[in-house]
Amino acid sequence: MAPIDVPSFADKQLRLLAAELNAELEETALLTATHAPSTLARAGLAVLNLAVSAQRTGLGGKSLVELSLDPAIAGTETQLPEHGLRVGDIVGVSEQPKGAEKKKERQDMEKKQIQGVVVKVLREIIVVALDKDEVDIPGGKLWLVKLANDVTYKRMNQVMTKLLKMPESEHSTLMRVLFGQSLAVSVQPRDLAKDLEWLDPSLNDSQKEAIKFALASPEVALIHGPPGTGKTHTLIELIRQCLKQDLRLLVCGPSNISVDNIVERLSPHKVPMVRLGHPARLLPGVLNHSLDILTRTSDAAALVKDIRNEMDAKQASIRKTRNGRERKAIYGEIKELRKDYRQREASCVDSLVRESKVVLATLHGSGGFYLKNQKFDIVVVDEASQALEAQCWVPLLTSGASKLILAGDHLQLPPTIKSSNSKSNKSKPKADLGDVSLETTLFDRMLDLYGDDVKRMLTIQYRMHEKINAFPSAALYESKLKAAEGVKARLLKDLPYDVEETEDTTEPVVFWDTQGGEFYEKTDDGDDAPKSKSSLLGESKSNELEAAIVKKHVQSLVDAGVKAEDIAVVTPYNGQLAVLSQLLKEKFVGIELGSIDGFQGREKEAVVVSLVRSNAEHEVGFLAEKRRLNVAMTRPKRHLCVVGDSETVGRGSKFLKSWMEFLEENADLRYPDLDDVLREE
Ligand SMILES: Nc1ncnc2c1ncn2[C@@H]1O[C@H](COP(=O)(O)OP(=O)(O)OP(=O)(O)O)[C@@H](O)[C@H]1O
Numbered sequence: 001m002a003p004i005d006v007p008s009f010a011d012k013q014l015r016l017l018a019a020e021l022n023a024e025l026e027e028t029a030l031l032t033a034t035h036a037p038s039t040l041a042r043a044g045l046a047v048l049n050l051a052v053s054a055q056r057t058g059l060g061g062k063s064l065v066e067l068s069l070d071p072a073i074a075g076t077e078t079q080l081p082e083h084g085l086r087v088g089d090i091v092g093v094s095e096q097p098k099g100a101e102k103k104k105e106r107q108d109m110e111k112k113q114i115q116g117v118v119v120k121v122l123r124e125i126i127v128v129a130l131d132k133d134e135v136d137i138p139g140g141k142l143w144l145v146k147l148a149n150d151v152t153y154k155r156m157n158q159v160m161t162k163l164l165k166m167p168e169s170e171h172s173t174l175m176r177v178l179f180g181q182s183l184a185v186s187v188q189p190r191d192l193a194k195d196l197e198w199l200d201p202s203l204n205d206s207q208k209e210a211i212k213f214a215l216a217s218p219e220v221a222l223i224h225g226p227p228g229t230g231k232t233h234t235l236i237e238l239i240r241q242c243l244k245q246d247l248r249l250l251v252c253g254p255s256n257i258s259v260d261n262i263v264e265r266l267s268p269h270k271v272p273m274v275r276l277g278h279p280a281r282l283l284p285g286v287l288n289h290s291l292d293i294l295t296r297t298s299d300a301a302a303l304v305k306d307i308r309n310e311m312d313a314k315q316a317s318i319r320k321t322r323n324g325r326e327r328k329a330i331y332g333e334i335k336e337l338r339k340d341y342r343q344r345e346a347s348c349v350d351s352l353v354r355e356s357k358v359v360l361a362t363l364h365g366s367g368g369f370y371l372k373n374q375k376f377d378i379v380v381v382d383e384a385s386q387a388l389e390a391q392c393w394v395p396l397l398t399s400g401a402s403k404l405i406l407a408g409d410h411l412q413l414p415p416t417i418k419s420s421n422s423k424s425n426k427s428k429p430k431a432d433l434g435d436v437s438l439e440t441t442l443f444d445r446m447l448d449l450y451g452d453d454v455k456r457m458l459t460i461q462y463r464m465h466e467k468i469n470a471f472p473s474a475a476l477y478e479s480k481l482k483a484a485e486g487v488k489a490r491l492l493k494d495l496p497y498d499v500e501e502t503e504d505t506t507e508p509v510v511f512w513d514t515q516g517g518e519f520y521e522k523t524d525d526g527d528d529a530p531k532s533k534s535s536l537l538g539e540s541k542s543n544e545l546e547a548a549i550v551k552k553h554v555q556s557l558v559d560a561g562v563k564a565e566d567i568a569v570v571t572p573y574n575g576q577l578a579v580l581s582q583l584l585k586e587k588f589v590g591i592e593l594g595s596i597d598g599f600q601g602r603e604k605e606a607v608v609v610s611l612v613r614s615n616a617e618h619e620v621g622f623l624a625e626k627r628r629l630n631v632a633m634t635r636p637k638r639h640l641c642v643v644g645d646s647e648t649v650g651r652g653s654k655f656l657k658s659w660m661e662f663l664e665e666n667a668d669l670r671y672p673d674l675d676d677v678l679r680e681e
Pocket residue numbers: 202203204207225226227228229230231232233234462463601602
């Protein structure tokens with residue numbers, strides 16, 4: 001494989017990232033411009049009728065506003081309606097237009113929109129950290145709307161621009177290896193033969209081998225962890241072994257949850273670590289290690305605390321003051337205090353970070369101000385196949401590390417890309433970006449460049465019954481993936497509570513085959529959005545009769561004693577998800593319903609997969625992606641039930657054909673009777 005020219009790689013990435021951001025902005029702009037606030041609220045993208053219930057100062061001296069239902073409108077109701085806003089979302093806070101507001105007036109109101117990041121979501125409140133320091137929040141009824149998130153793009157743009165401009169003489173050895181300009185040095189067999197003193201006695205051989213390999217690799221090592229194989233388990237031991245060698249590590253993941261997962265599991269081992277990131281975004285168990293909490297509890301913190309209190313008091317007095325001149329004066333004082341606060345906080349933070357041997361942050365969080373001038377030996381990235389390559393360059397360029405360890409599974413879904421199927425990209429001629437696409441992760445690229453030379457695979461999985469394991473192992477993991485002793489024969493009937501022995505609870509794989517052309521899919525146009533306007537409210541597929549079979553199957557599991565919370569139903573289509581929600585959510589309280597993509601990384605005792613597609617043309621759409629199917633079929637521990645039309649699905653791809661053949665030969669095959677299904681409906 002030819003070496004990659006760094007400036008042209010960076011240039012391509014920049015163009016692809018710009019297209020991606022455009023696609024995201026276009027989608028949000030279309031949504032907010034063409035839909036009334038009430039429609040956006042129904043789609044979970046906005047919350048209406050809010051008022052400020054408190055305001056205080058958070059880390060970095062940022063202004064935090066707490067919003068709750070406006071009592072003047074909501075009366076005694078305090079719980080926020082269902083919404084889809086999550087911590088980390090970028091939102092706009094503004095005065096709520098009265099339904100009949102003209103378009104022009106609405107645009108004017110939106111211009112006054114204040115932007116911020118959601119930092120806390122509870123049943124009754126949402127807290128937003130405002131982007132700008134001195135803002136005046138309107139006193140009337142407010143609403144909150146989700147906006148496109150360009151923060152991560154800004155960081156990725158910065159690092160790619162840095163790569164673009166970096167003279168070759170400044171390229172580190174690691175960089176040269178990652179771009180194929182110098183070849184990765186192979187690990188010597190004698191390095192792998194040496195035995196290590198293991199800290200965790202439960203590690204299996206493939207995990208031990210992967211750890212030794214990563215420790216011995218001079219520049220880059222990939223730990224390939226198929227579903228349930230203990231990737232994180234392995235990383236914990238690897239991190240502890242690195243500490244024994246007195247190495248300093250920057251540990252990252254693409255999402256907050258991926259990073260928190262590691263912090264929680266490192267925590268019992270008393271590792272000197274700090275977790276960067278806003279505390280409201282972190283899991284409760286992780287807070288003790290968060291920089292924000294440490295800055296409050298450490299010795300240096302006392303100095304900072306006084307100023308923080310003073311700032312809070314001033315903020316409160318602003319809200320009580322109506323007089324414009326007085327407000328302006330108080331803002332001025334807050335500004336001065338904030339300056340002082342930031343200086344003291346920075347030195348407190350700096351000493352805390354400097355003392356930590358392990359620093360943990362999201363990939364883009366690692367580019368933040370706290371890590372400027374900090375030096376690390378190794379960058380570790382968990383869930384690396386879910387991260388854009390440009391994201392991985394954030395810690396690589398800030399840390400000065402000479403070694404990179406990536407853990408992931410390139411055979412599960414890559415990060416979601418919007419620009420590849422956006423309208424704008426289809427209508428405009430595509431820029432010639434060679435074979436670089438945003439979907440190609442750094443993990444993929446390393447496999448392409450070096451293959452097995454830089455990789456070790458974990459081969460024992462601790463999740464699935466061996467019959468559930470059989471197809472993905474054979475079709476995707478070279479038959480190397482094996483079920484661990486403790487899980488390979490576990491059935492629903494063996495759950496640690498009372499479950500009857502039935503044809504379902506004694507069977508690990510069931511296939512309801514709807515072939516025959518009676519269970520046709522439907523194309524929904526979704527909500528009141530004009531077709532093709534947006535993927536969020538737009539066209540999707542559903543299959544009501546198939547959903548009825550799902551319901552029947554869930555019912556029989558629940559009748560046998562399986563708890564609803566131990567069951568999940570997943571499907572590739574939002575349209576089908578809506579149909580399933582209607583049918584199952586209230587009847588089986590606690591059941592989990594989700595898209596396949598959203599369920600990556602999760603597991604359940606029993607999983608029902610609704611494939612939806614059934615048509616005379618044998619079109620399979622989303623299902624053609626084998627990584628999506630891999631995720632779907634590897635979520636269950638004890639019971640996998642597939643509902644689908646083998647005639648349609650089996651002709652979708654070679655992979656689908658072999659899956660259908662596998663199910664026909666190995667699953668407990670069932671053919672639904674349409675009259676039965678209609679009667680039960
Ligand atoms: N050597 C081992 N012995 C016993 N159990 C193990 C071992 N390694 C991992 N496990 C168990 O397997 C499960 C999965 O481990 P972990 O969460 O580390 O996996 P993962 O590969 O990160 O997960 P995912 O498949 O979601 O990516 C956990 O319950 C863990 O305790």
